Amino acid sequence: MLRLRVHWGGGMWIWGLRSVALRLVRSSKMSEIKPNDAASEPSGEDKDWAAAKAFFDNLKTKVPRPPKPQYAVTIAVSSRTLFNMVAERKIFVEEGMEKYVAHQVEHENEPLKPGAAFPFVKALMNVNARLRELYPDSEELFDIVLMTNNHAQVGVRLINSINHYGLTIERFCMTGGQSPIGYLKAYMTNLYLSKDSNKVTEAIEEGIAAATMFMPEKDSGLSDTQLRVAFDGDAVLFSDESEIIVKQHGLDTFFEHEKKFENLPLAQGPLKCFLEALGKLQRKFYAKNERLRCPIRTFLVTARSAASSGARVLKTLRSWGLEIDEALFLAGAPKGPLLQKVRPHIFFDDQMFHIEGAQEHGTISAHVPYGIGQKYNKSKLIEEPEKTK
Numbered sequence: 001m002l003r004l005r006v007h008w009g010g011g012m013w014i015w016g017l018r019s020v021a022l023r024l025v026r027s028s029k030m031s032e033i034k035p036n037d038a039a040s041e042p043s044g045e046d047k048d049w050a051a052a053k054a055f056f057d058n059l060k061t062k063v064p065r066p067p068k069p070q071y072a073v074t075i076a077v078s079s080r081t082l083f084n085m086v087a088e089r090k091i092f093v094e095e096g097m098e099k100y101v102a103h104q105v106e107h108e109n110e111p112l113k114p115g116a117a118f119p120f121v122k123a124l125m126n127v128n129a130r131l132r133e134l135y136p137d138s139e140e141l142f143d144i145v146l147m148t149n150n151h152a153q154v155g156v157r158l159i160n161s162i163n164h165y166g167l168t169i170e171r172f173c174m175t176g177g178q179s180p181i182g183y184l185k186a187y188m189t190n191l192y193l194s195k196d197s198n199k200v201t202e203a204i205e206e207g208i209a210a211a212t213m214f215m216p217e218k219d220s221g222l223s224d225t226q227l228r229v230a231f232d233g234d235a236v237l238f239s240d241e242s243e244i245i246v247k248q249h250g251l252d253t254f255f256e257h258e259k260k261f262e263n264l265p266l267a268q269g270p271l272k273c274f275l276e277a278l279g280k281l282q283r284k285f286y287a288k289n290e291r292l293r294c295p296i297r298t299f300l301v302t303a304r305s306a307a308s309s310g311a312r313v314l315k316t317l318r319s320w321g322l323e324i325d326e327a328l329f330l331a332g333a334p335k336g337p338l339l340q341k342v343r344p345h346i347f348f349d350d351q352m353f354h355i356e357g358a359q360e361h362g363t364i365s366a367h368v369p370y371g372i373g374q375k376y377n378k379s380k381l382i383e384e385p386e387k388t389k
């Protein structure tokens, strides 16, 4: 049976992952915001959690406890997105598994360098610190789960690196090469970040918000006090229904279509639930009159033009009861230079040419492999090679 090692406070506890996973699985819509109002009658599952919490509460530790997945905003990151493991990966590819593991063990007291998701994770920790100040007993926090298919021996270097940077990551999921989807569901994951586009695609197909992360080509200073998240609109927060009209019928038909259906909300896209989860935490700051000092800021960065197609997206967000702090309509202008000013910890887009443009300007980018845009490069249809029989 697969086993999960949970380092909690001073003790090392081994839980049977399968039984934990089974207890955690609740709903088919895993990336949706989690309910706060538990049923009046506690379920067996709730009793299990209450018993586990009471047990650990008695152990007395100053280390912050991971929140219950039901209430947390859970972010699953792969080890290769949290840390820069390019050199180690090269050893794995060129010299094989044994040499790779030996190298990692030999260097296990040497912290890995930060990777693409590192500043984002650090910013999540800052938000948690502010939330703990305002709500000491609340479990509505970000919870980070490290997903890795690394060999168990490499786990020591990962743990040492996490401790070196003072990250609070207590949940590890060593998948041993298996698909992470079942684990992502078990942890009720709100966002999954990986370098492996196949796993990300699989997660999106299962209804889990997910993206493939890329390192920028140069560094840009990021805020230490505010988590800044930028989203593209079509095929990211929204479905690709309008994108299909642009691709198949051109811009004029798209403008007419968006005007005609201005009052009909767009369907939700793969990242909508993550924006919703951010909004839930933002409102906790607003409730304490901290709107101006809110440590989370969200941006819509869309190629749409405001006058001819902007109203529908704003009305859609309003119909969902979601706020976005800043909406930037670029009317087809490149996103890179503007993102350089926004300086997000992460920028999500479904089209690779926007990701590449953002990277060139020093923006940490995450590709969402969803929708019709995957078949196009800029506005040109990518010719698929004929399948040989």
Ligand SMILES: [Mg+2]
Pocket: 232, 233, 234, 235, 236, 349, 350, 351, 373
């Ligand atoms: Mg898009």
